[in-house]
């Protein structure tokens with residue numbers, strides 16, 4: 001396993017858990033891994049980007065622009081914001097949710113159109129409404145794990161290894177709910 | 192051996208624990224906060240949040256002088272506050288190891304400036320270590336304690352955001368238990384008055400010479416000889432950037448960036464054709480190499496601002512393509528904002544309404560400066576709001592204070608605001624101070640403080656009474672206010688600002704993120720599109736193309752501020768469960 005992955009979204013969406021699962025997966029596979037996180041000021045509703053690097057030996061904790069193999073985006077405009085990191089044709093797993101930024105809330109701008117088209121032409125796009133799936137599962141906070149499930153399947157991952165990594169990273173009481181969320185994401189990746 | 196995927200900060204904590212550290216005193220500050228949060232989980236270490244960095248270093252120093260390995264952690268600007276004890280602790284030395292962790296923030300992800308802490312090492316004459324990943328964070332912390340004792344000096348460990356907040360694999364070890372020796376008096380070493388300090392200063396100088404000599408033999412200063420056409424000197428997060436950008440180059444990786452290993456650097460420089468220093472922020476190492484007469488370069492290419500990365504390093508080393516990929520044009524900015532239901536917003540609503548001059552401070556409430564609130568005229572550093580307001584009064588006259596306030600958070604007031612309040616009372620000021628008491632240190636991620644009633648472990652602690660403290664400072668007019676009683680707050684601010692005396696309003700409401708249960712959200716009926724509620728800048732309120740507003744039931748916490756400003760009474764509480 002060798003992968004440079006960008007995970008993006010809006011502060012408070014549960015990105016840190018997603019990157020923790022990736023880290024665990026890499027560790028369990030005996031790989032080197034570095035994860036660069038955003039804490040502090042930038043989390044107060046701002047855009048958040050996490051870099052996950054898995055390889056035989058990882059140097060820089062940051063992925064160079066234009067070199068990421070894949071991206072998981074928790075919000076569609078954040079996916080487009082992070083495109084400069086993605087290599088040509090890279091995998092994009094995006095939650096189609098729109099979260100209005102301040103200029104839109106203030107009525108000073110419209111939430112941009114055509115974002116999914118921009119993603120489509122930049123890479124291999126898998127767009128899903130993870131929020132809707134989470135609602136159906138009655139697990140509104142599981143958007144992050146659902147997206148991981150979809151990503152895992154698209155990457156041709158070993159499901160058992162992923163389930164083990166998810167179990168190790170979530171609170172013991174929520175293991176079952178999170179595993180169902182992961183599998184729901186896995187299913188959603190077929191279409 | 193067991194491995195863990197740790198943040199740099201967590202690895203520092205682990206290193207301190209393994210090294211037998213017993214006392215840690217810190218003040219929070221991004222990106223250093225998680226060191227001490229992780230320390231609190233080790234039961235062998237006595238951890239605390241101090242009211243500020245100066246106190247934290249003094250407590251750690253006291254412990255080290257009394258024979259226990261001790262550590263103080265802070266962000267870069269925190270070391271300015273703790274600089275006073277640091278400079279003289281450099282003279283006294285220590286009995287047990289004393290380590291000061293300082294975290295710089297190139298690119299200012301969460302900071303008000305981009306200062307470079309390495310200069311403190313040089314001017315205080317203490318060594319500074321700079322780890323390049325989490326494993327080194329752990330190893331260098333243990334080494335820092337050993338060096339501290341071996342050379343009888345405090346030791347700085349410097350992180351940057353990309354080291355502090357990056358996870359990488361760490362091999363865990365056991366704790367080394369070091370008993371605390373009996374107390375010993377040694378006034379000539381520890382009472383720093385001129386006579387004693389004059390005897391200590393030459394010792395400081397000798398120690399530094401010895402360290403500089405020994406540095407060339409230290410394992411953490413390592414030469415990787417490869418192609419000799421290019422030799423790069425680097426440390427910290429720049430090392431992995433350089434290795435990735437120039438895998439074939441020869442590299443001098445420094446673990447200790449002050450004092451520098453001059454002998455080894457000279458030998459390295461003699462072997463390479465081109466000598467480049469790659470470092471973020473200031474040309475700290477480059478200037479030193481130039482002072483040694485070595486033909487170093489690099490800063491002209493890397494610049495003084497922001498952070499580096501593989502791409503920038505490659506460009507600095509090899510030139511060539513410099514175009515950065517532009518973010519697609521349709522993407523809108525997403526600036527941070529006060530949370531829905533944040534009590535600070537209720538205060539800024541009144542300050543803006545009364546068109547006051549606002550001397551602000553550092554904390555979540557600094558976001559009161561952002562649009563649409565735009566309710567702040569200055570922020571400088573922690574605690575400065577009160578001094579600035581008083582200084583402006585001295586410049587503009589007392590009438591100026593009849594339309595001005597200082598605004599400061601609870602943690603920030605106790606950090607360094609209270610001394611400025613004492614100044615204003617003592618020197619006949621007439622300013623008005625609003626202490627925004629949300630009962631927590633919010634900005635840095637909810638650390639307890641002396642006014643929150645709990646210690647770092649969450650155990651009950653004496654709760655400092657902010658109003659009583661202000662009275663004890665001599666403020667005659669102290670009152671408390673509820674931010675959500677907007678009428679009363681409006682009146683209170685009006686009265687206190689017009690009063691020709693120092694006055695304090697303690698505005699009390701807990702940080703909304705501390706509340707698990709919220710009232711039901713509001714919704715809008717018959718909006719007249721007047722736009723008044725939009726001026727609150729609440730992320731739960733959005734306006735459409737026709738200027739009528741909606742409230743997002745998923746993010747609204749029912750604080751009711753919008754209802755209290757709506758001139759037409761359109762904001763209605765939803766019954767619980769009414770929205771899906």
Ligand SMILES: Cc1ncc(C[n+]2csc(CCOP(=O)(O)OP(=O)(O)O)c2C)c(N)n1
Nearest residue numbers: 220269553554555600601602603632633634
């Ligand atoms: C000298 C210094 N130390 C630490 C910090 C980091 N810091 C920024 S804001 C803040 C605390 C703010 O807490 P409080 O005043 O209670 O306001 P709140 O964020 O809760 O509104 C801290 C510790 C800093 N900027 N400067």
